[in-house]
Amino acid sequence: MAFNNSNSIDKDWYLIKKITPYLYLIQENFEKIDSHYYTSFTNMYLIIGSHTALLFDTGTGIVNLRPFIKPIIKNHELIIINSHNHFDHVGGNYFFEETMIHRLDFKKLTKNMDLRFLSSSNSIVQNYLEKINYELSFANSMVPLNGDEVFELGGLKVNVIYTPGHTPGSICLYLDTGEIFTGDTFQLGAIFLPSTEIVNDYIVSLNKILNIATKFPNPKLYPGHEKIGLSINYIHELINTINLIETKTPVIDNHIISKIYDFTDFKLIFSME
Numbered sequence: 001m002a003f004n005n006s007n008s009i010d011k012d013w014y015l016i017k018k019i020t021p022y023l024y025l026i027q028e029n030f031e032k033i034d035s036h037y038y039t040s041f042t043n044m045y046l047i048i049g050s051h052t053a054l055l056f057d058t059g060t061g062i063v064n065l066r067p068f069i070k071p072i073i074k075n076h077e078l079i080i081i082n083s084h085n086h087f088d089h090v091g092g093n094y095f096f097e098e099t100m101i102h103r104l105d106f107k108k109l110t111k112n113m114d115l116r117f118l119s120s121s122n123s124i125v126q127n128y129l130e131k132i133n134y135e136l137s138f139a140n141s142m143v144p145l146n147g148d149e150v151f152e153l154g155g156l157k158v159n160v161i162y163t164p165g166h167t168p169g170s171i172c173l174y175l176d177t178g179e180i181f182t183g184d185t186f187q188l189g190a191i192f193l194p195s196t197e198i199v200n201d202y203i204v205s206l207n208k209i210l211n212i213a214t215k216f217p218n219p220k221l222y223p224g225h226e227k228i229g230l231s232i233n234y235i236h237e238l239i240n241t242i243n244l245i246e247t248k249t250p251v252i253d254n255h256i257i258s259k260i261y262d263f264t265d266f267k268l269i270f271s272m273e
Contacts, residue, residue, distance in 0.1 A: 013063040016072075022048045022156060023179065024072060025228060028059045030088065033125050036255045038190035038267055039225050042088045045181055049153020052077040056173055056181050057224065058092030058099070061136060062128055065092045079151055080139075081160070083183025083224055084167040085109055093139040102162065103144035105169030147171055161212060165202030166192060172209060178216035180209060186235060187223035190267045192258075199242060206235050234265070241266050 015027040026044040030037065045056040046069055053073040058080065059065055080098065082090050085105035093099045093109070101109060147162025147169075156175060163172045166184040173181040184192065185205055193202060213219040213232045221230040241263050250259035252272075261268040 014059075014065065014068050016068060019229075024048070024069075025222075026059070026065070026068070028062075028088075030225070033060060033062065033088075036253075038269070041225060043222065043224055043226075043228060045222060046072060047153060047156060047158060047175070048073065048076065049156040051154035052079060052152070054079045054081065054151060054153060054158055054173075056081055057083050057089040057183070058096065060088050061091030061094055062125060064095050066095045079153075081145070081171075081173065083172070083181075083185075084170040086167065086184070087136060089183070089224065090138065091136055093142075094137055096139050098141040098143060099139040100143040100145050102147055102169030102171050104164070105167055106142060106144040109138050109142055145171065161208055163205035163208055165198060165205045167194075170205070174212050178219045179222055180212060180219055181222045182209065183224040185209070185224075186221060186238065187225045187227075188230065188234060188265055189226050190269055191238070192269045192271070194271050196245075196270055199245075203239055203242060206239055210235055238266055242268065 017025045024046040028042045030039045047054045053076040082101040085108045149160040151158040163185045248261045
């Protein structure tokens with residue numbers, strides 16, 4: 001089962017900020033969970049239309065997110081979409097009846113997830129992990145996506161785009177108002193990729209985001225971690241950075257079993273497992 005929120009840490013676990021009249025940022029402090037992943041915050045987004053709300057990602061599930069968003073969504077219908085299948089984005093699925101994820105990441109969520117890799121987390125998190133025996137379960141119902149869906153929220157249209165790289169089924173969302181939600185496909189700082197073999201496919205995904213951005217006069221990027229509201233120019237910089245990999249000698253991180261190419265704005269982290 002997922003974590004049960006009945007602890008004094010609950011009220012301070014999430015930082016919720018209203019970005020626009022229809023968009024809320026929900027941040028979870030990832031450093032409290034595990035400081036080895038070069039990540040400070042996990043970002044979730046709540047988009048509010050006139051009759052339907054959409055939640056993009058559900059965090060780790062260490063604290064129940066549902067009571068935090070209920071006053072915002074009120075009586076709206078709620079759609080939940082996961083950007084990909086990693087625990088820090090799907091862990092809170094258990095608290096909701098139905099979630100959606102790309103079909104290529106869907107299969108991993110059909111069985112409990114082993115969280116023993118978090119065994120070096122701080123003591124507060126460890127107490128939760130021990131209670132659930134390091135296993136994370138998921139929503140009662142999961143719906144696979146193809147990566148080209150459109151959701152009408154009432155005055156707002158949410159578009160899904162398929163952007164493999166970080167995982168085989170990674171997706172991004174964008175609004176017709178110019179906000180692009182990139183999940184872990186793009187962020188400033190640590191870029192985690194499964195191997196160097198998928199770099200070309202990953203660049204194709206980044207170019208998809210760039211192509212979407214040309215539709216808008218002032219597009220902004222809202223990543224799954226770290227800083228938000230970023231210029232599209234950072235994706236150009238990331239593509240250029242990837243092309244410089246061969247000029248760098250990687251550092252090996254034995255804790256996360258990865259090799260890391262460290263640049264000014266990005267750490268390119270490739271799994272060695």
